[in-house]
Amino acid sequence: MNFLNRIRTLVIKELQSLLNDRSGRVLLFMPVILQTVLFPFAATLEVKNASLAVYNEDGGLASIELMQRFAASGAFTEFLPMQSQSQVEAAIENRDALLAVRIPEDFSRKLALGETAPVQVMLDGRRSNSSQIAFGYLQSIVDQYLKERSETAGRILPSEMVTRYWFNPSLDYPKYILPSLIAVITTIGSLIVTALSVAREREQGTFDQLLVSPLTPEMIMIGKAIPAMMVAFFQATLILLVAVFLYHVPFRGSLALLYTGMFFYSLALVGVGLLISAVSSTQQQAFLGAFVFMMPAILLSGFTAPVENMPQWLQYLTWPNPIRHFVEIVKGVFLKDASFDRIASLIWPLIVISACTLTAASVMFRRKTA
Amino acid sequence: MSEVVVSFREVSKSFKGMEMPALDAVSGEIRTGRITGLVGPDGAGKTTLLRLIAGLLEKDSGEIATLGHDPGKEAAEIRERVGYMPQKFGLYEDLSVLENLTLHADLRNVIGQERRETFDRLLEFTDLKRFADRFAGKLSGGMKQKLGLACALLGRPKLLLLDEPGVGVDPISRKELWGMVEDLVSQGIAVVWSTAYLDEAELCGTTLVLNEGKLLFSGTPREMTAPLEGQCYQLKNLSSGKRSLLTKALARPEVSDGSIQGHHLRLTFRKGEKLFSPDVIGAGETAEWAAVRPRFEDAFIDLLGGGPSGESVLAKHVRAIPSDDEVVIEAQNLTKKFGDFAATDSVSFQVKRGEIYGLLGPNGAGKSTTFKMMCGLLLPTSGKASVVGLDLRKSAGKARQKLGYMAQKFSLYGGITVQQNLDFFSGVYGLTGQRQREKTGEMADIFHLQPFLKSKTDSLSLGYKQRLALACSVMHEPDLLFLDEPTSGVDPVTRREFWTHINGLVERGVTVMVTTHFMDEAEYCDRIGLVFRGKLIANGTPDELKAMVATAENPDPSMEDAFIELVTGKENA
Numbered sequence: 001m002n003f004l005n006r007i008r009t010l011v012i013k014e015l016q017s018l019l020n021d022r023s024g025r026v027l028l029f030m031p032v033i034l035q036t037v038l039f040p041f042a043a044t045l046e047v048k049n050a051s052l053a054v055y056n057e058d059g060g061l062a063s064i065e066l067m068q069r070f071a072a073s074g075a076f077t078e079f080l081p082m083q084s085q086s087q088v089e090a091a092i093e094n095r096d097a098l099l100a101v102r103i104p105e106d107f108s109r110k111l112a113l114g115e116t117a118p119v120q121v122m123l124d125g126r127r128s129n130s131s132q133i134a135f136g137y138l139q140s141i142v143d144q145y146l147k148e149r150s151e152t153a154g155r156i157l158p159s160e161m162v163t164r165y166w167f168n169p170s171l172d173y174p175k176y177i178l179p180s181l182i183a184v185i186t187t188i189g190s191l192i193v194t195a196l197s198v199a200r201e202r203e204q205g206t207f208d209q210l211l212v213s214p215l216t217p218e219m220i221m222i223g224k225a226i227p228a229m230m231v232a233f234f235q236a237t238l239i240l241l242v243a244v245f246l247y248h249v250p251f252r253g254s255l256a257l258l259y260t261g262m263f264f265y266s267l268a269l270v271g272v273g274l275l276i277s278a279v280s281s282t283q284q285q286a287f288l289g290a291f292v293f294m295m296p297a298i299l300l301s302g303f304t305a306p307v308e309n310m311p312q313w314l315q316y317l318t319w320p321n322p323i324r325h326f327v328e329i330v331k332g333v334f335l336k337d338a339s340f341d342r343i344a345s346l347i348w349p350l351i352v353i354s355a356c357t358l359t360a361a362s363v364m365f366r367r368k369t370a
Numbered sequence: 371m372s373e374v375v376v377s378f379r380e381v382s383k384s385f386k387g388m389e390m391p392a393l394d395a396v397s398g399e400i401r402t403g404r405i406t407g408l409v410g411p412d413g414a415g416k417t418t419l420l421r422l423i424a425g426l427l428e429k430d431s432g433e434i435a436t437l438g439h440d441p442g443k444e445a446a447e448i449r450e451r452v453g454y455m456p457q458k459f460g461l462y463e464d465l466s467v468l469e470n471l472t473l474h475a476d477l478r479n480v481i482g483q484e485r486r487e488t489f490d491r492l493l494e495f496t497d498l499k500r501f502a503d504r505f506a507g508k509l510s511g512g513m514k515q516k517l518g519l520a521c522a523l524l525g526r527p528k529l530l531l532l533d534e535p536g537v538g539v540d541p542i543s544r545k546e547l548w549g550m551v552e553d554l555v556s557q558g559i560a561v562v563w564s565t566a567y568l569d570e571a572e573l574c575g576t577t578l579v580l581n582e583g584k585l586l587f588s589g590t591p592r593e594m595t596a597p598l599e600g601q602c603y604q605l606k607n608l609s610s611g612k613r614s615l616l617t618k619a620l621a622r623p624e625v626s627d628g629s630i631q632g633h634h635l636r637l638t639f640r641k642g643e644k645l646f647s648p649d650v651i652g653a654g655e656t657a658e659w660a661a662v663r664p665r666f667e668d669a670f671i672d673l674l675g676g677g678p679s680g681e682s683v684l685a686k687h688v689r690a691i692p693s694d695d696e697v698v699i700e701a702q703n704l705t706k707k708f709g710d711f712a713a714t715d716s717v718s719f720q721v722k723r724g725e726i727y728g729l730l731g732p733n734g735a736g737k738s739t740t741f742k743m744m745c746g747l748l749l750p751t752s753g754k755a756s757v758v759g760l761d762l763r764k765s766a767g768k769a770r771q772k773l774g775y776m777a778q779k780f781s782l783y784g785g786i787t788v789q790q791n792l793d794f795f796s797g798v799y800g801l802t803g804q805r806q807r808e809k810t811g812e813m814a815d816i817f818h819l820q821p822f823l824k825s826k827t828d829s830l831s832l833g834y835k836q837r838l839a840l841a842c843s844v845m846h847e848p849d850l851l852f853l854d855e856p857t858s859g860v861d862p863v864t865r866r867e868f869w870t871h872i873n874g875l876v877e878r879g880v881t882v883m884v885t886t887h888f889m890d891e892a893e894y895c896d897r898i899g900l901v902f903r904g905k906l907i908a909n910g911t912p913d914e915l916k917a918m919v920a921t922a923e924n925p926d927p928s929m930e931d932a933f934i935e936l937v938t939g940k941e942n943a
Contacts, residue, residue, distance in 0.1 A: 002800050009797025016786045020826070024785070205781035212745050212775040212852070213798045214767045 006215060010223025011230075014197065018227065027192075032185055032235050036242045039177050050134050051078035053097035055088050060108025062117075062149075069145055070101070075137040092124050098131050099123045101138065111149070175250075178243040179334040180303045182236050183265075183327045187298070190232035190266050191290050194224055194273025199286035217365045224277075225270040232266040233259075243334075253333030257343045261329035264350040268322040271357025278364035301327050322353050372403035375529050375560040376423055381432035383418050389829075392418040394583040395432065400529070400560055404575025405551060407591075408564035409666075412832050412859030414580040416564040417457065420531045423562075424454045437528060450478070453527035455518045457534050463507030467498055467517055470506050474521040492520040495550065511733045512543025519550065530554060530561045536570050540732030540887075541934050548573065566859050568667040569889065569930070579670065581861060582831075586673045591666055598638060598664035598672055603645065605635040609654025613873040618651040620680025627668065627677030629866065630873070631893045632912035632929075638668050638677075667862050667890070678867040682874025683816045688847045691723070691879030698723050698850060698881050699744065703753035706739050713739040715904035716753065721897075723849075726872070726882040728895035732937060736904040737885050738854070744883060745775055745852045757850060771799065774848035778855040780839035784828035788819055788838060791827055792845070799846035813841040833864040840871060851875065853884040857891065869894055889929040900936055907940050 018024045052070060056063050071079060080097055082088045091097040102120040110117035121138060123131040201207040210220055243249040276289040298304070300314070301323035307315055318324045325346045332338030332346070377399040384391040393415045400406045400423075408416045421427040422434060425441030425448060434440065439447045461470055471492070475485050493499040496516040501509065506517060515535050522530060532551070536544050555561050555575075563574060571577050572591050579587040579594070587594055608615055612630050619635060620628050624643035629636050639645070648657035671677050699721035706714040714736045721727040731737040742748040743755045746769075754761065760769040782791050792810040801809055814820050817837040822830060830838065836857065843851065851872070857865045865888075873894070876882055884895065892898055893912050900908040900915065908915055916927050919935035927935070 005802050006798060006800065009794055012797075013783065013786065013790070013794040016790050017783055020787070020790075021785045204784065205777050205779045206783060208742075208747055208777055209775060209781040210798070211747055212770060212773065214770045214800070215798060216767065 003219070006219055007222055007226070010215070010219065011226045014223065014227035015230070017197075018193070018231070028189070028231060028235070031188060032238050035181055035185055036178070036239055036246075039181055049077050050075065050098040050130065051080060051096065052076040052134075052138075053080040053082050053088055053091040053100035055082035055085065055100065055102040057105040058103045058107040059105075062108040062111045063103045066103070066119075066142070066145055069141050070138070073137065073141050075134065075141075088122065092122060095124070097124075098127060099134055099138070175247075175335065176331075178239065178247055178249050179330040180327050182239045182243075182330050183301070183323055184298060184303060185239060186232040186236045186262070186266060187269060187294065187323055189235045190228040190269045191273045191276075191294060192287075193228040193231050194270050195276040195280070195286040195290040196283055197224055197228075198274070198277035199280050199283045202281055203283060218362065221274055221362060221365055224274060225267070228270050228273065229263070229266045232269070233262065236262055249334065251334055252337040254337070254340075257338075257340065258330065258333040261326060261333070261343060261347050261350065264347055264354055265322055265326040265329070268350050268354035268357055271354050271359075271361050272322075274361035275357060275364055278361055278368050297321050297323050300324065303327050319349065320353055320356075322350055325349050325353075372401040374399050374401050376400040376434070376436050378419075378423070378434040379432055381419070381422060381434055382430045383415075383422060383427065384430055391430075391583050393422070396580070396583075396585045397432075398578045398585065398588050400562055401576075402558055402560040403555065405555055405573075406560070406562045407571045407574030407577040408562055408580065409566075409568065409571040409574075409577050409670075410580035410586075411566050411861035411864075413582070414861075415583045416566075416580060417533055419580070420454070420533050420562065420564060423529075424452055424531055425449070426454070450525055451528040453522035453525065453530045455515075455522040455530075455532045455535065457537065460518045460521065461506040461514060464505060466503050466505055467509070468502045470517060470521060471524070474524050478525040480524050488524060488526075492523055495523075495553075496520045510543070511538035512540065512547065515539055515543070515547055516550070519547070523554070528559060530559050532561065532563050534564050534566065536563075536565050536567055538733050540735075540937070541889075541930055542732065542937060544570075545934070567888075568665070568670055568862065572666040579673070581674065586670075594666060594669045595664040597641075598668050600661070601639045601641065601643075602662050602664040602668055603637055603639065604631065604660045604662050605637065605648060605653060606633075606658055606660055607654075607656040608633065608635070609656060610652060611877075613877050615651055615653055616873065617680040617682075617870075617877075620677070622646060622651070627671050627866070628680065629869070629890065629893070631890075632916065636662065638664070638672065640676075671862050671866065674861070674863050677863060678870055680870055682871045684844065684871045685874025685878050687812055687816065688844070688875065688878055688880070691849055693724050693879055696723050697721065698758050699727065699883055700756050701740070701744060701753070702756075704740065704743055704750050704755055705752045706736075706743060706748060707751045712904045714743065714750075714901075717899075717901070717904075717906045718753075719899050719906065719909055721881060721883060723881050724876060724879050725896045726876055726884065726894060728892050728898045729883070729885040729901055730887070730892050730898050730933065731901035733887075735901045737901040739904075740901060741852070741854055741883070741885050745773065746770070771846065772848055773850040773852060774843035774846070775852045776839050776843040776854070776856050778858055780835045782827050782835060782839055782842065784826070786827060787824050788827055788830070789814075789823040791838060791842060792819075795842035796845045801846065809845050813845055817841045833860050836860050836864060836868065840868065844875070849880060851880055851882045853882065855885055855887065857886070857888065865891075889933065892929050900933070902937050902940050908936050 018028065054067060056067060070076060080091055082091065082100065088100045088102060092100055100122045104118070104120070107117050107119065119142065121135060123135055198207065201210065244251050272293060273290070276293065277286050280286040280289055300318045300321050307318050307324060329343055329346045332343060379397045380395045381393055382391055382395055383393040396419065408419065410416050418427065422429050423436050423441060425436065425445035428442045436448050437451055441448055462473065465473065471489055480488055493502060496519065498513065498516060498520065501513065506514065509517065519535070535547060539547065551561055551563065565571060574591060576590050577587070577594065578585060612633060612635060616628055616630055616635055619625055619637055624639050624646060625637050626640045627638040645659050648654070697720045701717055701719050703716040703718055704714055705712060705716050717740055729737040729741055739748060743750045744757070757769055758772055783794065789810070792813060793806070796806045796810055814823060819834070819838060819841070822834060827835065827838065857868055872882060886892060895912060897909065897911050898915055899906050908918065912929060915932045915936070916929065919927050919932045924931060
């Protein structure tokens, strides 16, 4: 009873300290609002508003139809008709066009004869990512055209590839970004809150005051951990609501699973934060420490680049990174209603990680306060 | 003979977010030929005034002329001829003594032959030549201030503004620093020495006394104390407890202020009042009056309307702890080493229930380290620190419930309200529900915190912060109270009030351990441990310590005399 009362006292004090202060409140809300507004637009991988240069040497019926299909697709907003190969090269070099299509003069003829009719595509390798995506659009248009053409001719293609993007059928990038944002923002929130709060108390001398009180180091740690987790949960919920109601990202999985994952995730992070705060004597050190942890952790989380694309040894290294598991949990629960077993297999690493970080933190805490 | 270097009239300055102006229509002048003391507790407006004079701040209203120029508008004109030594941050701790000097010389455009000569002169003057290559951060407090002084003296200023040069400097270095500054004055430089220590003020040629942004007094220290001449007395040879006698004496209508001095009482009488017979307060047959010279502090308190009443309302609200003469705080060969350096070197002492034990010593002597080990904040390298018979490190919860702690900077949570601080500290010590509400309400009444309960703690004045800190540390009615420089920087009336409470608590059986660098505060202690270079070099009652240094020439030494004598005695040994 006394134990719980003391923890409650600590938690209330911590929340009051956070919320009484205007800059503290701003710090809680601003990143959430800014990132939910900016990220889905800024970090989009979609290619929109690209321009396409077309050098049509053919002029036959088939080539014109193909060009009309390019125009109708909506993927390209600007068409630059080209008169020569050198013009095409100049257009790409000057970044007037992201990619260029050259239809050879015998295109329509070859098609009519039923022969293979190659089309040349030139991409701007300096913008490899976007041009490849645009190339994908182009390819699907050509495929579609050929398929329909052979169908009208009464022939059926020997095999056909139908691409369907599961869990995000329209390849909508906000749907990809927002669930991951839940992971990233709760990371920043809970890590900074725990890392800084102890250092701040050290700087102001209030930490000594806590240490001479009947509170044990464990109580102080719990008293720091709970408010940070509350902050993390609050921020995550905020993004969740924005994602579902503002960006209309469908939420397919189980809320309970998501929050269970979040619990262990924030526990792991709080352990890291407390560890940082135990070894730093000033807020500045704590802040730097938090960033030293956060930058590589986010980079190796699969948020920006898929973990599967990393070299094998690096993939092993990502295992102790709590963000990596949580990004998968959020995406899994959010987008594909991942099964309990699947999520459980992601949660247990988090339990292991939090057990390690919390133990390390409490050892350092005891050593530093002793 | 002496010329006016700075004059200011009706100067006011307010800062955003502060209710009271930092300076409120202050007038005065600064002359060559003597040290001008700018005196007042923290937050009185001393630094603001210095910065206005130096042209580092713009006044709101009034007039200032520094060396014949308006410092706000013509800062460039005076910059060359004004030396300003700020309280802190004046030195780069990661640069050596010489590098610091070079930097300041570059800034002041002292170059070539002139620079070499100036450096030689200043290093000679400050006796820092031996340490020219040492990092400024590694210097002692006194040496830092000397280096700061040297930097401020670089451009041969006509006016030297020193912001609290005595802070963090032990009495011995302070004397040296003072000697150097007097030397400068005799060279025709006008010097302003700002201070919160009233005994320092007493040495100044003339003083400007500030409190809460207002000028209380301007004149020589003698003029300051003159009105109290013949009204200050010591009551000697008391037969019963000094603390309860002080309470009784302060209750007399004749007495305006009083304090404890070793085994004696020191009282200030109201104008025109006569001495009362010591019998009236039960001081015993042998008690007798002795006239003493009024001090600057007496006069300051008089200007603020007299001292507080001698009765502690707080003490009435705490349970009495039966006196059992038991040793409740004990250090046995306590040692703390940081690498090779022994910050505390086999220190032993005992404190009995109901005693006030003071740890006294120069900065960096190890009193803070010793204190921290006693209250369990530091782990001793060897030896034992026990409190109420328990090792604080092992039986944390139980033992800690019995102690209250109040630190130098009043470690309160500044971002939350006064009520929230009270709730927090009472909650930490296990008070809940009805009892918690009663106790925090009681504290708010006792310490007059009612009007501020909903204010942010940071916005309180220093005096109220100090009251709140005391409230927070005694709410759980501790048996022991650890106070680490509890009255640093607060005004003398608040300090009196603080000690009234402490005395009251001690009368109820509370044991107090305190560190202080105020010599007059040391007088309140029953016993004092003098720490120097990590060792306990003297341990005894204030009167015993004074008796140790009494000589034929100085039969009645002050606490400061005792301190300096004992420390220098060890230094030369």
